[in-house]
Amino acid sequence: xxxxxxxxxxxxxxxxxxxxxxxxxxxxxxxxxxxxxLERRVEGISRRMLTLTLRNLERDGLLRRTVHPTVPxxxxxxxxxxxxxxxxxxxxxxxxxxxxxxxxxDARAAYDRSRKAAP
Amino acid sequence: xxxxxxxxxxxxxxxxxxxxxxxxxxxxxxxxxxxxxLERRVEGISRRMLTLTLRNLERDGLLRRTVHPTVPxxxxxxxxxxxxxxxxxxxxxxxxxxxxxxxxxDARAAYDRSRKAAP
DNA sequence: CAGTATCCCGTCAGATACTG
DNA sequence: CAGTATCTGACGGGATACTG
Numbered sequence: 001x002x003x004x005x006x007x008x009x010x011x012x013x014x015x016x017x018x019x020x021x022x023x024x025x026x027x028x029x030x031x032x033x034x035x036x037x038l039e040r041r042v043e044g045i046s047r048r049m050l051t052l053t054l055r056n057l058e059r060d061g062l063l064r065r066t067v068h069p070t071v072p073x074x075x076x077x078x079x080x081x082x083x084x085x086x087x088x089x090x091x092x093x094x095x096x097x098x099x100x101x102x103x104x105x106d107a108r109a110a111y112d113r114s115r116k117a118a119p
Numbered sequence: 120x121x122x123x124x125x126x127x128x129x130x131x132x133x134x135x136x137x138x139x140x141x142x143x144x145x146x147x148x149x150x151x152x153x154x155x156x157l158e159r160r161v162e163g164i165s166r167r168m169l170t171l172t173l174r175n176l177e178r179d180g181l182l183r184r185t186v187h188p189t190v191p192x193x194x195x196x197x198x199x200x201x202x203x204x205x206x207x208x209x210x211x212x213x214x215x216x217x218x219x220x221x222x223x224x225d226a227r228a229a230y231d232r233s234r235k236a237a238p
Numbered sequence: 239c240a241g242t243a244t245c246c247c248g249t250c251a252g253a254t255a256c257t258g
Numbered sequence: 259c260a261g262t263a264t265c266t267g268a269c270g271g272g273a274t275a276c277t278g
Contacts, residue, residue: 008216009141009209015223017136019251022128035260046252051261061226072259073258082219089215090128092208097127100201104134107180138271154240165272170241191239192278242277250269257262 015060016086020045020053025079028063029087032078062086134179135205139164139172144198147182148206151197181205 016022023042027033033041038050045053054077057063062083068074079087135141142161146152152160157169164172173196176182181202187193198206 008213011216012212059230060223086215089211092211093131094127096208097130104179111178
């Protein structure tokens with residue numbers, strides 16, 4: 001990594017840091033998915049946010065949108081090669097979270113307790 | 120990684136997804152830093168956001184805050200072991216960004232052009 | 239030096255309703 | 259089915275001023 005920057009990491013976060021981006025990306029990385037399928041698989045997402053996030057991911061070249069001109073319409077979103085690569089890189093982060101989320105939860109609890117005692 | 124979740128990755132992002140978290144973390148991972156040093160090294164950050172982000176990172180156990188009771192006061196922030204581990208994992212993301220940011224920029228440009236032509 | 243305290247605004251995201 | 263449009267509130271974050 002550079003010296004004191006963190007800028008390139010920020011570039012990833014600008015792409016993937018949104019509330020829903022990763023959920024969608026993870027789903028699409030298992031294979032092409034339809035709009036309504038995503039609506040079901042990405043728990044809690046609204047139609048609006050699904051559309052917006054899909055557009056951004058498409059814009060950044062992480063998803064490819066394919067419209068099958070049938071009736072009713074059928075639209076599929078597929079992960080691009082670079083999205084699949086990104087998915088691989090996310091594993092390192094996931095592992096970190098899995099290794100330490102207990103520790104982090106404890107740290108939080110301790111911090112909050114010490115602040116409740118002497119504010 | 121799990122099946123269709125992405126939840127554990129979100130856990131990382133909740134910690135590190137803020138605008139300034141990574142800049143601070145990267146600085147602190149080179150060795151303990153003082154408040155005013157961070158203010159200079161993390162370009163563009165305000166006092167307010169520096170304080171807030173430091174508190175969150177401390178709360179999550181990613182930084183340890185040490186007050187030296189001298190006058191004038193001297194406060195140092197040191198990365199904890201799990202922060203150093205996280206820093207390692209971020210390298211994978213940085214590499215991804217470095218490999219593809221050209222591609223992404225082009226994808227954006229192409230997308231925006233196609234939208235300007237036929238809106 | 240190392241912070242707090244306010245005010246303020248823009249963006250993100252939820253709810254709801256409408257459409258090709 | 260796969261969206262778009264609009265309104266709204268919450269919150270992240272900037273600018274500024276004050277303090278132990």
